[in-house]
Amino acid sequence: MGDEENPAALVEHQPSWPRRASRLLSEIRDALAGLTGGETAALDHIGSTAVPGLPAKPFLDLQLRISPLPGEADLCGRLDRLGFVRARGARPDSPGVDRDIPRGSAQADPAVWEKLLFWHEDEHAILHVRRADSPWGLYTIWFRDWLRASPEARHRYETEKRRLSAEQRGKADYDDYTRAKTEFFDQVQSEFETWSSNRP
Template identity: 45%
Template structure:
């Protein structure tokens, strides 16, 4: 990570980590910046005074956490916004930074949670854009396409508050080459932690054909307050297309969306005592299999093709 204030750091080596990068939007070298530097002498803390949204977006993409102070016009690019003089808010941000840094260096994910659904929030699209920019930056100039997919990308659909992002690459080797930089940015290779979890290295094939069409890489965020799952798939592969088709079909068909919501609600209730959501995920497979025909029929009737602007 390479925030605006320090461009002297080189790229981290195979076993190295860049310093924790914190950005404060709303002051150049004020009280909060000085407090963060005193509390985190190991971190690179950058203060940004009055700047345009593009500058904040760039800083966010190359930082681990961004804190906005007061009325911040580019708050969408901040991980947290607190009022001036908010001591409790600053303490929470420092605690969050400590957790992120500990997990990032340990390559450890936040604790598992049961499948708890929340009402859809427009904030999820904002979070997806901010996290997606950081993921794209970790590919270090390699062309990628980042799309917000899954339930949090479908307005009106209840979902677990976990952002699903699909990264389209020309070859999965691009993801393997970016693994260290993704880890440095706070996105851990899940296969190295729970190789037996469903769908870690290969999606469940829905349409048959070449098994390689369903291969992928899976990463996840170390930040418990911005949980995200990063699905890396080859652009044009069957699983890349499926994720976009499923999202767009549910966006366009309220009846299908509501049917899926009812299933998710019932399964979440049935699995509310689980320590994680693996069995919840497996239990949805039969619905996906049945919905496949309806999705493809919708695609034929509407002329849908993948490759439109990511959302």
Template identity: 55%
Template sequence: MPAAVISSYDPAWPARAERLLTEVRTALASLPGSERFVHEHIGSTAVPGLGAKPIVDLQVRMPVLPPLAELAEALAPTPFVPAHGSRPDSPGVHRDAGRPGDQAEPDAYEKRLFHIPAGSAILHVRRTDSPFARFVVDFRDWLRAHPEETRRYEQVKRRLADEHAGASDYDDYTRAKTAFFDEVQPRLREWSVRRAAGS
């Protein structure tokens, strides 16, 4: 996995994400309860105008996570295969880290991670009640609603990408972005609560 390289926003990213989500939705339709799955384009490529690694992030939320082998079999018609991370401690491969203020049982952070080996897309499969699944959607929507924060986040990402340019992977880059998440989280949570209340 190469070091992080931030590209200018590409208007083709949402269309690519939708095509892949259609493939994933079709493949997972054979699983019990698939009508309750939520399929989403997340991450920086889902925020108009935001520079990002040119890798589309997708998310599927489902009430119960099937075993990895069962999911891999269902996704076999798609280009996605299980991802194992660059290192044994690569973040976000088998589970997500809790965010400050989260109140959830540890099992809620369990996940399944898939990718396209060519490096063009990542698929995160999380439980419906995963606080991190909710966080990534709220963060995406908050950035969409706050262009000034989108610009600031891109500056942070470009700085971190430069700092970690010599790395053989972008695990440390991923971890370093947590400082930005921690900084904005109080405002993000307040905005999310207001939005849910319709105010």
């Protein structure tokens, strides 16, 4: 799937993505039974595959927001049975593997940025496990919903994604693409935050 010479190759939006995400999130929910915080955990389909009409890398981005953040061994034992394995990143400094990049200065507790990342090879799915009070966890929801609601914002993001994707041809991984997309996120954060605060 995608372009073998470009690790950040994009494909057109697939109608099957939301259905697959819903099925996987349901399976994850069942796997959380008995886990501290599992009953109140939030499970989300995030990222570009969650935005109709938006091209994306063909990997589903899923999110689990839970408090407290589970121990790695306990969570691995539950998710392994579903086919999710702990992801370590392509490089030692791969972004967003054990920790999100802190944003702003409002959060004094550095633990709020900690996370666990899992990968499902057969489903081509990534699971981001964050604390329920993670700012990144909330931003992903606001950003997704803003893109869904605004054709103009979606077009801007698609244009940027296509430009950045083209620059990744011949690279070994898509870490540079991920970092570059974060710069776009920085540019528009005030827009989607304002939009989110004003919606009913």
